[in-house]
Amino acid sequence: MSRAVNGRVTQRQIAELAGVSQATVSLVLNGRTDEGIRIPEETRARVLRVIEETKYVADPSARRLAGADNRILGVFTYEPAFPTRSLDFYTPLLAGIEAGAEKLGSDLLLFTSTPVVDGRRQLFHEQNRLLLADGVLLLGVEMDSHELERLVDGGYRVVAVGRRETPGIPYVGIDYSSATRSLVNRALDLGHERVFYHRVGSDGESVRDRLEGVRMGTADRAVAIESRIGTLATVADDWAAIRAFAPTLLIVESPDVASALYEAAERDGVDVPGELSIVVLGSSPRLTPDDVDFTRLNPPRAELGERAVHLLSRILDPDETPSDLEMRSLLECSIIDGATLAAPRIAAPRIAAPRSASPSNEGTK
Amino acid sequence: MSRAVNGRVTQRQIAELAGVSQATVSLVLNGRTDEGIRIPEETRARVLRVIEETKYVADPSARRLAGADNRILGVFTYEPAFPTRSLDFYTPLLAGIEAGAEKLGSDLLLFTSTPVVDGRRQLFHEQNRLLLADGVLLLGVEMDSHELERLVDGGYRVVAVGRRETPGIPYVGIDYSSATRSLVNRALDLGHERVFYHRVGSDGESVRDRLEGVRMGTADRAVAIESRIGTLATVADDWAAIRAFAPTLLIVESPDVASALYEAAERDGVDVPGELSIVVLGSSPRLTPDDVDFTRLNPPRAELGERAVHLLSRILDPDETPSDLEMRSLLECSIIDGATLAAPRIAAPRIAAPRSASPSNEGTK
DNA sequence: CAACTGTGATAATGCGTATTACTGTCGACT
DNA sequence: AGTCGACAGTAATACGCATTATCACAGTTG
Numbered sequence: 001m002s003r004a005v006n007g008r009v010t011q012r013q014i015a016e017l018a019g020v021s022q023a024t025v026s027l028v029l030n031g032r033t034d035e036g037i038r039i040p041e042e043t044r045a046r047v048l049r050v051i052e053e054t055k056y057v058a059d060p061s062a063r064r065l066a067g068a069d070n071r072i073l074g075v076f077t078y079e080p081a082f083p084t085r086s087l088d089f090y091t092p093l094l095a096g097i098e099a100g101a102e103k104l105g106s107d108l109l110l111f112t113s114t115p116v117v118d119g120r121r122q123l124f125h126e127q128n129r130l131l132l133a134d135g136v137l138l139l140g141v142e143m144d145s146h147e148l149e150r151l152v153d154g155g156y157r158v159v160a161v162g163r164r165e166t167p168g169i170p171y172v173g174i175d176y177s178s179a180t181r182s183l184v185n186r187a188l189d190l191g192h193e194r195v196f197y198h199r200v201g202s203d204g205e206s207v208r209d210r211l212e213g214v215r216m217g218t219a220d221r222a223v224a225i226e227s228r229i230g231t232l233a234t235v236a237d238d239w240a241a242i243r244a245f246a247p248t249l250l251i252v253e254s255p256d257v258a259s260a261l262y263e264a265a266e267r268d269g270v271d272v273p274g275e276l277s278i279v280v281l282g283s284s285p286r287l288t289p290d291d292v293d294f295t296r297l298n299p300p301r302a303e304l305g306e307r308a309v310h311l312l313s314r315i316l317d318p319d320e321t322p323s324d325l326e327m328r329s330l331l332e333c334s335i336i337d338g339a340t341l342a343a344p345r346i347a348a349p350r351i352a353a354p355r356s357a358s359p360s361n362e363g364t365k
Numbered sequence: 366m367s368r369a370v371n372g373r374v375t376q377r378q379i380a381e382l383a384g385v386s387q388a389t390v391s392l393v394l395n396g397r398t399d400e401g402i403r404i405p406e407e408t409r410a411r412v413l414r415v416i417e418e419t420k421y422v423a424d425p426s427a428r429r430l431a432g433a434d435n436r437i438l439g440v441f442t443y444e445p446a447f448p449t450r451s452l453d454f455y456t457p458l459l460a461g462i463e464a465g466a467e468k469l470g471s472d473l474l475l476f477t478s479t480p481v482v483d484g485r486r487q488l489f490h491e492q493n494r495l496l497l498a499d500g501v502l503l504l505g506v507e508m509d510s511h512e513l514e515r516l517v518d519g520g521y522r523v524v525a526v527g528r529r530e531t532p533g534i535p536y537v538g539i540d541y542s543s544a545t546r547s548l549v550n551r552a553l554d555l556g557h558e559r560v561f562y563h564r565v566g567s568d569g570e571s572v573r574d575r576l577e578g579v580r581m582g583t584a585d586r587a588v589a590i591e592s593r594i595g596t597l598a599t600v601a602d603d604w605a606a607i608r609a610f611a612p613t614l615l616i617v618e619s620p621d622v623a624s625a626l627y628e629a630a631e632r633d634g635v636d637v638p639g640e641l642s643i644v645v646l647g648s649s650p651r652l653t654p655d656d657v658d659f660t661r662l663n664p665p666r667a668e669l670g671e672r673a674v675h676l677l678s679r680i681l682d683p684d685e686t687p688s689d690l691e692m693r694s695l696l697e698c699s700i701i702d703g704a705t706l707a708a709p710r711i712a713a714p715r716i717a718a719p720r721s722a723s724p725s726n727e728g729t730k
Numbered sequence: 731c732a733a734c735t736g737t738g739a740t741a742a743t744g745c746g747t748a749t750t751a752c753t754g755t756c757g758a759c760t
Numbered sequence: 761a762g763t764c765g766a767c768a769g770t771a772a773t774a775c776g777c778a779t780t781a782t783c784a785c786a787g788t789t790g
Contacts, residue, residue, distance in 0.1 A: 008496075008519075010746060021770050026748055036750095038767060060494045062746035064426040065775045071478060072494065080463065091456065095447035101477045102445065107494050108475040112466045113436060129425045129437060129472050131373075132497065154373070375776060386740050391778055401780095403738060427776035430745045 009054045018043075018050045025051075029058065064132065071106040073097075073312060074133030078120050078140025080112070088255075088284050089301075093139060093161060096305025104313050109133050123147045130156060135312045137161060141204040159312040161304060163205045163330065170315060170327040172308045174299045176206055176281070179333035180213025183279055183297060184251065186335070188221050190343040192249035192277065196242050197227035198261070200253045210253060210281045232256050239264040248344035249277045255284040255296070262292050262340075273342035283336065295338030300331055307331065374419045383415045390416075394423065395433075429497065436471040438462075438677060439498030443485050443505025446475070453620075453649050454666075458504060458526060461670025469678050474498050488512045495521060500677045502526060506569040524677040526669060528570045528695065535680060535692040537673045539664045541571055541646070544698035545578025548644055548662060549616065551700070553586050555708040557614035557642065561607050562592035563626070565618045575618060575646045597621050604629040613709035614642045620649040620661070627657050627705075638707035648701065660703030665696055672696065 011025040018025070020043065027037060028047040050056075060070050075097060077090060101108050109132060114121045120140075123130075124147060130136060135157035138148075148166040151158050163173030188195075197214055200207055218225055226245045230238040232254075239261055242250060252258040258280040265272055272278055280296035311327070314320045376390040383390070385408065392402060393412040415421075425435050440462065446455040466473050474497060479486045485505075488495075489512060495501060500522035503513075513531040516523050528538030553560075562579055565572055583590055591610045595603040597619075604626055607615060617623040623645040630637055637643055645661035676692070679685045 008746095012746080022747080023749080023770060023772095024768090026746095027769095030748075032749095038769085040768070043768080055489070057489075057491065057493055057496075059430070059746055060497050061426040061429040062775090063748080065424070065430055065745090065777090066747040066749080067775070068748065070494065071492070072474075072497075080467065091447065098445060098447045098475070098477050101475075102479075102481070105478050105492075107478045109437075110463070110473040110475060112463050113470050113472045114467075116467070124420070124422070126422065127436070127470075128422055129435065130422075132425045132437075373776095377776080387777080388740060388742095388779080389738090391776095392739095395778075397778095403736090405738070408738080424776055427745090428778080430747090430775090431777040431779080432745065433778065 008059075009056045010059075011056075014047065014050050014054060014056055017054070018047045020047060069134045069316070070132070071104065072109050072133045073101055073104075073106045073309065074109045074111060074130060074136035076111045076121070076123055076136055076138050076140075078138075078143060080116060080121070090139065092301035093305040096302035096307075097137065097309055098305075099302070100306040100309030100313075104309065106134075106309075106313075124150065135159065135316050137308055137312060141202055141206065143204075157312065157315055159308050159315065161308045163209065163328075165205055170311060170322075171329075172304060172311055173330045174206065174304060174333050175330040176209035176297070176299070176333060177213040177216070179297050179335060180210045180281055181217040183281070183295075183335050184214055184217025187249050187251075187277060187279055187295075187341055188217065188223060190277075190341070192247075192344050193223050194245070194247040195223050195225040195249045195251060196245050196247035197225060198238060198242070198250065198252045198254075198257060199227055199229045200257075201229040201231070207253070213281075214251060230257065232260060235260040235264065239268075243268070243270075247276070249279070251279055251281065253281045255280055255282045255294070258294055258296075259284075259292060262294075273340050274345060277342055277344070278340040280340075293339045294336075295341035296336050298334045298336045300333065304331060373424075374421045375424075376421075379412065379415050379419060379421055382419070383412045385412060434499045434681070435497070436469070437474050437498045438466055438469075438471050438674065439474045439476060439495060439501035441476045441486070441488055441501055441503050441505075443503075443508060445477070445481060445486070446504075455504065457666035458670040461667035461672075462502065462674050463670075464667075465671040465674030465678075469674065471499075471674075471678075489515065500524065500681050502673055502677060506567055506571065508569075522677065522680055524673050524680065526673045528574065528693075530570055535676060535687075536694075537669060537676055538693075538695045539571065539669060539698050540695040541574035541662070541664070541698060542578045542581070544662050544700060545575045545646055546582040548646070548660075548700050549579055549582025552614050552616075552642060552644055552660075552706055553582065553588065555642075555706070557612075557709050558588050559610070559612040560588050560590040560614045560616060561610050561612035562590060563603060563607070563615065563617045563619075563622060564592055564594045565622075566594040566596070572618070578646075579616060595622065597625060600625040600629065604633075608633070608635075612641070614644070616644055616646065618646045620645055620647045620659070623659055623661075624649075624657060627659075638705050639710060642707055642709070643705040644703075645705075658704045659701075660706035661701050663699045663701045665698065669696060 011022045011029070014025045015022045024039065024043070025047055027039060028044050029051070060072075064070050097108065109129065111121075111123070111129065113127070113129070114125050123144075136151070136159075138158060138160045139162075141162075143160065143164065145166050148160070148164065148169050152168045158169065160169050160171040161173075162171060164171050195218065199211065226247070228238060228241055235257060238257075242261070250261065252261060258278060262272060262278065265276060270276055278294060280294040283296050283298045284291075311322065314322045314326070376387045376394070379390045380387045389404065389408070390412055392404060393409050394416070425437075429435050442455060446459065462473065474494065476486075476488070476494065478492070478494070479490050488509075501516070501524075503523060503525045504527075506527070508525065508529065508531075510531045513525070513529065513534050517533045523534065525534050525536040526538075527536060529536045560583065564576065591612070593603060593606055600622060603622075607626070615626070617626060623643060627637060627643065630641060635641055643659060645659045648661050648663045649656075676687065679687045679691070
């Protein structure tokens with residue numbers, strides 16, 4: 001592509017063919033009709049015809065170097081996007097982003113160039129291509145706050161997908177806190193009083209929001225609650241801990257873990273939701289017919305992606321000035337009724353109210 | 366990103382700080398040590414230190430404009446990549462491509478900028494960004510031969526994913542023809558003599574290859590074969606046609622259609638593979654536990670993507686000259702035994718052989 | 731001592747575009 | 761005749777980098 005393509009047409013060649021100067025060609029191309037710029041229809045038409053004939057296409061590098069924009073949106077994912085583990089998470093997002101980009105007529109530049117360090121990519125490295133993009137979308141559960149600040153300080157146009165606490169970072173997120181609280185309330189309203197909360201060990205904002213949602217949902221309730229941090233790998237132990245506590249309601253943060261726990265319950269002959277209700281604070285997009293129909297949150301990920309692109313495009317548009325509200329917004333997250341939530345069988349023997357009434361604080365402050 | 370970023374460091378600034386010229390900075394940056402270029406270790410170190418301190422990052426546009434390469438691989442998909450319909454097809458490919466790009470330290474530029482016309486994108490449009498990429502990967506079932514030629518003529522570096530007949534186009538494809546023939550042979554060896562072939566109405570090379578595989582597989586055999594072109598939408602009619610022909614073996618090109626036909630068979634009480642064997646000439650990546658375990662082809666899509674990136678990188682490398690063989694290669698496609706192929710009931714009227722004499726193979730080999 | 735040989739760098743140039751300040755021409759009006 | 765304004769378009773420059781031809785100098789040789 002670099003030098004091999006000597007056959008490429010430039011504005012200068014167009015200019016010669018049309019009998020004008022390169023500057024005129026540029027003016028025509030960009031449709032400039034401002035005050036002080038006058039090009040008669042005749043000339044304009046002549047230039048346009050030559051452009052047509054030669055199939056001229058502007059060199060994006062030259063455009064950018066000269067200060068014009070390029071309709072390229074960067075996409076940075078802190079975790080590799082496609083490898084199957086993260087696939088459920090990223091695919092719907094990318095679908096939305098692609099749709100949004102297509103509407104805008106923008107291309108997407110995926111920054112896949114950093115070899116992963118410690119399971120995460122790093123945005124700034126000695127040869128990053130950030131500058132090629134007009135703006136950048138940031139995806140990932142956790143983001144390095146320093147890098148985010150550096151982006152803002154560097155004057156880069158950025159939108160984070162997911163709420164960010166770092167000041168100055170525009171984002172489009174999901175209101176996990178409210179949705180989680182609603183879901184928890186709904187469950188507790190059914191009469192559950194022994195609750196186990198299976199958490200994920202991450203400090204990402206979205207994770208914290210769900211945690212807060214659980215806290216708020218259980219705050220004024222007389223419930224015994226125990227929580228535990230685990231992953232897919234620790235499911236066996238987790239399940240043992242759950243059985244030991246003998247809750248009637250199980251709140252699970254991760255859909256994957258929920259599936260595994262459900263299987264464990266099935267194996268042990270624990271009836272769901274008869275003996276144990278399960279609610280899940282997320283949703284896996286590959287809904288297969290035989291998957292458990294969990295009562296769960298249904299984050300609108302594709303919409304999230306599209307909205308993020310839209311926000312970024314508004315930030316990039318010099319004629320627009322997005323309001324503060326727009327710059328940091330949350331999408332509502334719906335709840336799917338599902339089949340794993342029911343009233344507890346034993347309707348609360350009020351006599352001996354057990355244990356503590358507030359969640360045991362583990363992990364994140 | 367464009368002008369707002371005045372704080373960006375340039376080579377000239379580095380040069381001033383280090384007390385050298387911009388040219389020297391460039392030479393150091395690019396590690397040039399050719400004959401005729403001499404920079405003593407001391408100076409080199411000094412420049413490098415300043416580069417470190419200032420966190421200098423080269424402007425990719427300027428680099429490209431000056432003729433250097435950028436480690437950016439373009440990806441063009443003729444059909445939108447993420448929308449769910451094509452998702453099964455593209456996702457594994459993109460996973461492989463991402464993995465390959467990461468290994469190379471390259472970024473991916475997804476050309477999503479064209480609004481889709483007639484369900485397909487068009488590569489050349491008035492503002493394409495092809496030039497930003499060092500080379501381009503082309504994905505899609507069908508590609509416009511004219512556009513391909515124009516790419517080659519334009520001197521663009523290109524690799525197609527999937528076999529292409531257009532001369533001069535390097536590709537990495539899948540050997541559907543051989544694999545299909547093997548699969549058909551395996552089926553016919555079991556004794557099937559009435560065969561129905563459900564095809565897809567496309568003129569893409571891969572589709573033709575499968576067609577040829579079926580032709581070759583059935584060529585010297587005494588079989589009655591009927592074929593029909595259909596889609597998911599026509600499945601009801603297709604199934605009626607199949608019943609009318611009453612085959613013992615059904616060859617289905619599309620995994621989606623195969624699922625639908627299987628359901629139809631189930632509904633009508635047709636035993637698979639007892640009364641009707643089904644083989645499928647493709648595979649859907651979202652294998653869910655309750656999906657039918659078809660006897661089928663298993664195209665190595667992720668590997669395909671990675672290999673395509675690899676080939677492209679070799680084409681781009683000025684020190685390498687890929688052989689013709691390498692430029693147009695086919696990957697072997699494995700066959701998954703599955704549970705939908707068995708000998709026809711009526712074929713072997715051995716005296717008292719009930720049902721199938723051999724257990725139908727279940728699960729992936 | 732003039733001519734040569736390395737050495738260590740730099741000035742100058744080009745890549746293709748966008749932008750701005752400026753030039754030249756023509757007709758109308760004082 | 762001279763001035764003015766409108767018009768049509770251009771020359772010049774900048775953007776940040778890579779590259780090449782060139783230069784100044786020190787030491788070495790014939």
